[in-house]
Amino acid sequence: MRALRSAGRRVGGRLLASLPALFGVVVLTFLLMRVLPGDPAVFFASGPTAGQEEIEALRKELGLDQPIPIQLVRYLGDIAHGNLGRSLTTGQPVMTDLRRRLPASLELTFSALALALSLALPLGILAALRPGSLLDHAVRLVCTMGVCVPTFVSGLLLVYVFYVVLGIAPDPTGRIDIFASSRPEITGFLLVDFALMGDWEGWWAAASQLILPASTMALFVLAPLARMTRASMLAVLGSDFIRTARSLGLAEGRVIVVYALRNALVPVLTITGIVFSTMLGANVLVEKVFSWPGVASYALDALLASDYAPVQGFVLLMASIFVLVNLTVDLLYGLADPRATAA
Amino acid sequence: MRIGRRGGLRGLAGAAALAAMPRDAGAQTRAETLRQVTGNTINTLDLTMPGATRESFGIGMQVYDRLVAFGKKPVLGGFSFDHTNIRGELAESYTVSPDGTRFTFRIRRDSKWHDGTPVTAEDVKWSLDRHVSANSLAKSQLQISNWVSPDQFRILDPMTVEAVLAKPDRRGLMNLCVPYVIMINSTLAKKHATADDPWAQQWMKENTAGGGAYTVESNRPGEQLILRRNDAWKNGPEGKLPFFRRIIAQTVPEAATRASLVERGDADLSIDLLASDVPALQQRGRVKIFSTPIANGFTHIAFNTRMAPFDNVKVRQAIGAAMPYEDMFQASIFGRGRKLYGGNWSELPPDASFPRPMPQHTDLARAKRLLTEAGFADGFRTTFSFSAGQAAAMEPLAALVKEALARIGIQVELQKMPDAQFNTAQAEKRLPMFVDGATAWLPETDYYVRLYFTRDQRWNFSNYNNPEINALTEAAQFELDPVKYEAMCRRMVGILAQEMPELFLWQPNFEAVMARNLEGFTYQYYRQIDFRDLSRA
Secondary structure, eight states, X not given: OHHHHHHHHHXXXXXXXXXXXXXXXXXXXHXXXXXXXXXXXXXXXXXXXXXXXXXXXXXXXXXXXXXXXXXXXXXXXXXXXXXOOBOTTTSSBHHHHHHHHHHXXXXXXXXXXXXXXXXXXXXXXXXXXXXXXXXXXXXXXHHHXXXXXOHHHHHHHHIIIIIIISOOSOOSSSSSOXXXXXXXXXXXXXXXXXXXXXXXXXXXXXXXXXXXXXXXXXXXXXXXXXXXXXXXXXXXHTSHHHHHHHHTTOOHHHIIXXXXXXXXXXXXXXXXXXXXXXXXXXXXXXXXXXXXXXXHHHHHHHHHTTOHHHHHXXXXXXXXXXXXXXXXXXXXXXXXXXXXXXX | OHHHHHHHHHHHHHHHHHHHXXXXXXXXXXXXXXXXXXXXXXOOSSTTSTTOOHHHHHHHHHHOOOSEEEEEEEETTEEEEEEEEEEESSEEEEEEOTTSOEEEEEEOTTOBOTTSOBXXXXXXHHHHHHHHHSSSHHHHHHHTTTOOOGGGEEEEETTEEEEEOSSOOTTTTGGGGSTTOXXXXXXXXXXXXXXXXXXXXXXXXXSOOOXXXXXXXXXXXXXXXXXXXXTTOOOSGGGOOOSOSEEEEEEOOOHHHHHHHHHTTXXXXXSOOOTTTHHHHHXXXXXXXXXXXXXXXXXXXXXXXXXXXXXXXXXXXXXXXXXXXXXXXXXXXXXXXXXXXXXXXXXXXXSSOSSOOOSOXXXXXXXXXXXXXXXXXXXXXXXXXXXXXXXXHHHHHHHHHHHHHHHTTOEEEEEEEOHHHHHHHHHTTOOSEEEEEEEOSSOOHHHHHHHHXXXXXXXXXXXXXXXXXXXXXXXXXXXOOHHHHHHHHHXXXXXXXXXXXEEEEEEEEEEEEEOTTEEOOEEOTTOSOOGGGOEEO
């Protein structure tokens, strides 16, 4: 009970401490967007008769005719009320767009991460158990390949092989078959929603759309995860307590999984946290190739159009997620290694 | 406790399933559904909203009717719009007074809005009033033909509306056909109007109040929009219903993916594939390709005519003579388009049409001579800009420009700029020389010249100011006599050819790649798909 309370206090403290950082991120992004030379009013006022008058009108509607400090104060006020502004690119409030698109990105990232971990952990452990063996080299080769090939190349390659040539993958456009009549709207995570409804046909349809993009991303992050597992396992396997456990005659499986792996997990957790956050923001190429309606491609489109509000909203969202992920990782340290809690 | 939660979830799921159930699932077959894939998005359902994307114009044409509409004429492989042949759309018929100032529109007797209420003259009047009053794209568009005040629109009887111009205008009627001039169910829209927003502009961004051939079934901005046919629609040519019951307009950002979707037959139509992919698709022959030069547009190199050294007409002419037009045409758009250079005339063009091939020819010796005459025998340094969004076509062109101008001593630095930055610099007239495309909705010679070569406004790319051109364009708009009009237009085009504020390059092809069984594709001046014309064999 006391442990729980102290954990709660720690979480609260950490969240509170992250507020100044989030504030800094908001202000910085706000200023950065305005320093960039593109003018959203000019870009969007591109109708065949769009004259100076129309540009001015649009600028006024966006509040861009005001001095920057006033714009900033207004923006901060809006954020306090949960209003992130309106996107010119989609014509929707940014909050609505992000709420609709974040589950798509998260579902993809979680699936890719699960896939990557399920491959990276065994591969890393195997490579660590037989360093310098053929297996170790094979794992190194796979990892190097994965990290060398850019995601849009591997993505397009997978599309070409499995959709265009073999025709076994569904068309790579979004999260669900376009001709399917309905999709559930409960959590926004399609796999969860279909499972809740017990619609296993729909579940499979959504899963099959997910396989190629998730594999593309998993391939890319395989390397840091597998390499980190290997290095960390090597260090732990050489330590005294493993030698002791072995000399006491404990079963090899028990030594590796319970004693070695658990101790080797802390750096792997750290890297997983970082990989997760990076994936969420950096999977823009995967989202583009597979027409995945996620937050990263949304932010990129907005950036190209100098559409301020969505970019600012996206950066704020990413910063918040980063805070949460780091917190989760810290809490998980405690599970992997009870000594970490005290620190 | 646990069972309770599970039961709750099941109840929730059941409710969601009911809510998600389409009203008449399975009513349409795949054959009656058209799936379009595009790289762009629809950002508003009210296409008159400032900032509306071109894709929004296309959807607006399907959801809303106008009083009048352009006809179409056959071109190779399909049809093209015909702005000289105007038919009634929501209007059953119209008459024009002999002096060309009074237009009387009879509304179709049995016309209904999507909600089933009948169309009245009140609705038409309210819609027209909105377009000249509310702060929207329609307002500036209608201004060009002097539709400026609600007083110009009068209700004669419950089914007849009259529109009056102060003086006859060549584009008075034509301008009522453009996408912006939508007819709105005023009773419905007024319900959502507020004191701050008397024209219901906020509500209409996300909702529709029309009576067009299609209704919006669902809209997920940035992902897909689904249209459903309005089976009560009677305003098409000969009152015919469109073939397709359902239209899916889906955003697929990657052009290569769009190409494989259409080629594999999973999607039916795309109009924004990479120009470099189209010849390969054509060769493999699994799709049908409709290609026609963008007859109402042109690709051009603009000089800032108020910035040294481009304020010197001889410098412009020198560059005009240095350009390797033929190589540029092949490298940039693979020769897929209509050339606007190499015209065999001088002084005055043979007729009033525009854009047309201009007397621009590659002649290095002449280029060198002109540059020397201009006082730049040793050349000079400048920049040449293009937007990243058009880089696929413009990058090879820019390299050729750089190489060609180096031969006459002009050192060019190439600038590839993000689209928003490029547009901003262009609008602020900060670029000395750049390449871009231009189109006009109402393809009349004097209108092109007025839009692109007069006044201090955004589309005067070359920042051009020529008193004779200014006077000619102002007079030509109101000139109904075809002989006098033609003489004026030939003079304008002659001046442009001589003065070269811009170099005209070509009209690139508009390429629609579609399933082989699709028929009836019509090229529209707003460069979107008119789904109402399409059918599947």
